Amino acid sequence: MDKNRPSNSSQDVEVRKGPWTMEEDMILIDYIANHGEGVWNTLAKSAGLKRTGKSCRLRWLNYLRPDVRRGNITPEEELLILELHSKxxxxxxxxxxxLPGRTDNEIKNYWRTKIQKHIKQAAENLYGQTCDQVNDQASSSQACSMNITYPMENYSPPSFQTMMEPQPIPAAPLPAAESNDSYWSIEDIWSMQLLNGD
DNA sequence: AACAGAGCCAACCGCCGAGGT
DNA sequence: AACCTCGGCGGTTGGCTCTGT
Incomplete structure (x- = not known):
């Protein structure tokens, strides 16, 4: 049984799903502006929205909140994501x-699209195999499950152009930090992410 | 211009832990 | 202690948009 099933009680109130309309957005924004965030299920009912509390919460946090930043992830943000994900x-x-103004959903989507694509490419370049093949091997290797971190205070970010240009493939999967002017290249980080099993 | 595939992202699903009764 | 409700989280999916052929 789903513990999060909206508490419709006895009367099966119709629950809307799918994309939010502008009207719904306005209702939610207006209600929160006047009453603040509260118990989401109650909020949904009180505001007259035919949505679950969870849906309202998600919409507010990921989209409607005034401090949500939208648009491209900056190179600095990308590096921070890589750093924190490694931890x-x-x-x-x-x-x-x-990452102020960024939502977990946005970061998750970003990771799944942009970064995993780079990891896959790096893996194929490294091993001449498909990512699935590499993952199969990594999942069976104890060494690959170790958690590799790299201190941010010692990290000097490469330029965005450098990051986006194809880098020479490192000879070893885990290059020494000293081998590249004392900081990790973006490809090194991606390779490490790969070997961490992601 | 039309189609196919890839990329992107909003939203849903299911699980878990916290807190209240 | 057991149960219930809710919020939060990570994983997944569906559909729209973009890009290449």
């Missing part, structure tokens, strides 16, 4: 707390 793995909300 915490898929703890998106935790990572998002360190």
């Amino acid at each position: 915490w793995g898929n703890r998106w909300s935790k990572i998002a707390k360190h």
Whole structure:
């Protein structure tokens, strides 16, 4: 049984799903502006929205909140995401707390699209195999499960152009930090992410 | 211009832990 | 202690948009 099933009580109130309309957005914004965030299920009912509390919360946090930043992830943000992901793995909300205005959902989506694509490419370049093949091997290797971190205070970010240009493939999967002017290249980080099992 | 595939992202789903009764 | 409700989280999906052929 789903513990999060909206508490419709006895009367099966119709619950809307799918994309939010502008009217719904306005209702939600207006209600929160006047009453603040409260118990989401109550809020949804009181505001007259035929949505679950969870849906309202998600919409507000990921889209309607005034401090939500939208648009491209900056190179600095990308590096921070990589850094924090290496520490915490898929703890998106935790990572998002360190990126003001970014939501966990946005970071998660960004990771799945942009960064995983780079990891896949790096893996194929490194091993001449498909990412699936590499993942199969990594998942069976104890060495690949270790959590590699790299101190941010010692990190000197490369330029955006450098990051986006194809880098020479490192000879070893885990190059020494000293081998590249004392900081990790973006490809190194991606490779490490790969070997961490992601 | 039309189609197919890839990319992107908003939203839903299911699980878990906290807190209240 | 057991149960219930709620908020929060990570994973997944559906559909829209973009890009290449």
